[in-house]
Amino acid sequence: MPDKAKKKKAILPETPPTTVTPEIKFESQYFKKEDDILLRSLPKLPKVGEVETPKTYEVRSVSEIYTEKVQAKMAQEGISREILNSDIFLGEYTVYTNEIKISARDYSAIDGDLVRIWLNGEIVTKVIDLESGYQRYDYVLKEGLNVIQIEALNIGLSFPNTGQFSFVDGNGKMITEQFWGLNEGYRATIKVYKKKGLEEEKENK
Numbered sequence: 001m002p003d004k005a006k007k008k009k010a011i012l013p014e015t016p017p018t019t020v021t022p023e024i025k026f027e028s029q030y031f032k033k034e035d036d037i038l039l040r041s042l043p044k045l046p047k048v049g050e051v052e053t054p055k056t057y058e059v060r061s062v063s064e065i066y067t068e069k070v071q072a073k074m075a076q077e078g079i080s081r082e083i084l085n086s087d088i089f090l091g092e093y094t095v096y097t098n099e100i101k102i103s104a105r106d107y108s109a110i111d112g113d114l115v116r117i118w119l120n121g122e123i124v125t126k127v128i129d130l131e132s133g134y135q136r137y138d139y140v141l142k143e144g145l146n147v148i149q150i151e152a153l154n155i156g157l158s159f160p161n162t163g164q165f166s167f168v169d170g171n172g173k174m175i176t177e178q179f180w181g182l183n184e185g186y187r188a189t190i191k192v193y194k195k196k197g198l199e200e201e202k203e204n205k
Contacts, residue, residue, distance in 0.1 A: 097170030
């Protein structure tokens with residue numbers, strides 16, 4: 001059956017008026033001047049066409065850093081660089097054995113320090129490459145005064161030539177233990193007087 005009901009027109013909602021948001025202008029007072037505090041704190045951007053030179057950073061070895069610490073400590077103790085540029089005297093000692101044992105090592109960074117040992121004016125060990133561990137060398141003493149000299153042959157990768165030396169007699173008794181820091185070509189001298197012990201005197205009688 002046909003729908004005889006009267007059709008009604010649909011009521012459409014009215015189009016809401018378009019709201020225009022007013023533009024708010026904000027002008028900062030910063031960055032207008034080149035000497036502005038905030039502007040100076042920011043990194044400068046390269047200009048168009050400008051090539052920025054890359055920054056270079058110094059690469060330092062462990063030995064250089066360690067040596068600086070050692071030098072700073074020596075400075076606090078009153079040891080200056082000028083003192084290192086001279087020969088040094090390590091003292092006089094007396095032993096009653098024919099042998100003396102010298103152990104040598106590098107107490108600082110291992111940077112290739114080389115030394116030479118003299119005994120009574122003659123070279124008895126031409127070159128010792130100082131390492132972290134001790135290297136032992138045995139020598140025969142003459143009666144009376146014996147002059148032992150340890151010469152710094154270089155300064156390695158960093159100044160100065162750093163060494164630790166222990167002196168032990170033939171019976172294993174410690175005579176002395178010394179630390180040094182020398183420039184190239186300088187020597188540390190120790191005097192050892194060899195005297196007859198009680199056992200030697202009995203044999204001679």
